[in-house]
Amino acid sequence: MLTNWAGNTAFRARAVHRPASLDELRGLVAESDRVRALGSGHSFNDVADTTGDLVVLDRMPATVEIDSAARKVRVAAGTTYARLAEAVHAAGFALENMASLPHISVAGSVATGTHGSGDANRCLAAAVSGLELVTADGSLLSLSRGDDDFAGAVVSLGALGVVHTLTLDLVPAFELRQYVREGLTPDALDGFDDIMANGYSVSLFTDWRDTRIWLKRHEEFTAGSWHGTRPAPEPRHPLPGMPADACTTQLGVPGPWHERLPHFRPDAPPSGAGDELQSEFLLPRAHAVAALRELYAVGDRVRPALQISEVRTIAADDLWLSPFRDRDSVGVHFTWIRDVATVLPAIDLVERTLAPFDPRPHWGKLFTRRPGCPAGFRELAGRLDPAGKFANDFVRLLPEE
Known part of the structure; x- marks a missing residue:
């Protein structure tokens, strides 16, 4: 049985295919009545699932x-x-x-x-x-x-x-330097915009009680106290208590962009190595501080299901199904324990807490409130795939905006 990376979704495909050429892929798609492609399996829901043929592209020419x-x-x-x-x-x-x-x-x-x-x-x-x-x-x-x-x-x-x-x-x-700052308190949220602007890429890792800042910058960062934080004395893992061996280099050591932008090294197990579930909700940037305050307020109720949360900012784009369509956004990510019975009530609580702030879910994570699908996308899918060969329950059940 083929499962996703976390093991919480078992694919229902009648067959799994690994074509080795474009001609083989084209023939497979043409002959199938139901077919979907599977990437690296890092989605936590059934977005890639099908009851027909599942296609994995890891044997195709490495162009x-x-x-x-x-x-x-x-x-x-x-x-x-x-x-x-x-x-x-x-x-x-x-x-x-x-x-x-x-x-x-x-x-x-x-x-x-x-x-x-x-x-x-x-x-x-x-x-x-x-x-x-x-x-x-x-x-x-x-x-x-x-x-x-x-x-x-x-x-x-x-x-x-x-x-x-x-x-x-x-x-x-380009090169970047990566720094970790510790001790950010909820009282410091008034400085959110300044914190997130102080690097090429910035993340907050929090359990809604203790918060660290990951700064990825072009320039050195030598501040002692900054927004009430202090520099981490040694490399950190996003999950408190975990060894940092799998993480990209920190402590301000300069290095190539691709060895600093990811949190984890490609030659090490990613994140918690699959022993987790994940959700993420994308909000308009203007609501960031108010939404984070509400999440801190329910932190005690979220924490039993939580390993860690990550807060990031993302610029707007114009892609129809993008969670960032037409709005600069803040993403609030939840890495949960791998216990569905405990996690689902926590997701429901988070969704209810964020509902006033117009959240959109990450398509590859766990959520219970389905976002709308633009009518233009339905028309495009109907034109390119009139028989619904590539459709699945995940796509069919999306309500129209």
């Missing part, structure tokens, strides 16, 4: 084609960000941002709106300038930024076809 003049890279859908980052950096370039884990696949991350952090940094999907996908009849469709259907096809939940390659924007390679 990484860099166009230095255009500052673009064309990459195979199943490529991990760790492998992509190494190739891009070797050519003198960088991705604008990365997620906490470099282990995840490019296509799966893009399709679900996965993101990193930074006031000026958009989600990973916003770097996509083109994509090729195998549609329901097995034909290959290419879309580029500016095409009518492009903004609906990037964050697509796998509902339009099987993505074959993506083309991403690049920037010149």
Whole structure:
């Protein structure tokens, strides 16, 4: 039985296929009546599930084609960000941002709106300038930024076809330094905007009682006391008490962008190595402080189900199904214990607490209140996949906005 990374979802597919060529993939899609693609399996719900054929792309040609003049890279859908980052950096370039884990696949991350952090940094999907996908009849469709259907096809939940390659924007390679600050109190939330602006990428890790700040900066940071915090004397893991061996280098040591932006190293087990469940809710940036205060107020009730929360900021984009569509956002992430009976009431409490602030869930995490689906996306899916070959219960049950 094939399960997701956390082991909380067992896929119901009648068969799992690993095509080794584009022709094989196209034939498989054309012949199947129900088919979905599976990325690295890091989603915590059934967004990738199907009762038909499940396609895993880890045996496809490992395409990484860099166009230095255009500052673009064309990459195979199943490529991990760790492998992509190494190739891009070797050519003198960088991705604008990365997620906490470099282990995840490019296509799966893009399709679900996965993101990193930074006031000026958009989600990973916003770097996509083109994509090729195998549609329901097995034909290959290419879309580029500016095409009518492009903004609906990037964050697509796998509902339009099987993505074959993506083309991403690049920037010149750069270095960062990573610092951890300890002792942030709820009273310091009035300084939230200043805290989040003090790095290229900034995260808060909290159990809604004790809070640490992860700063990823171009410049050195030598402040003693800052917003009531102090520098961590040694490397830290986001989960208090865990050894920091799996984490990227801290203590202000400069290093390449791809060795600082993720919290975890690609050659080490990611995060809690799967012994967890996750939720995340994306709110308008203007509501950040008020929403965080409400979560601190219910922290004692959330904490029994919680391992750690992470707070990040993400810039707006224009992608139809992006959780950041048309609004700068703050993301509040919950890494739960792996106990569904304990976690579901905590998710319900969080959703009720955040309801006044117009939350949108991360598509690949656990949530109980389904967000709306734009009518334009329904029309696009109906046009590209009239028989619903790529649809599943997750997509069908999304209400229309």
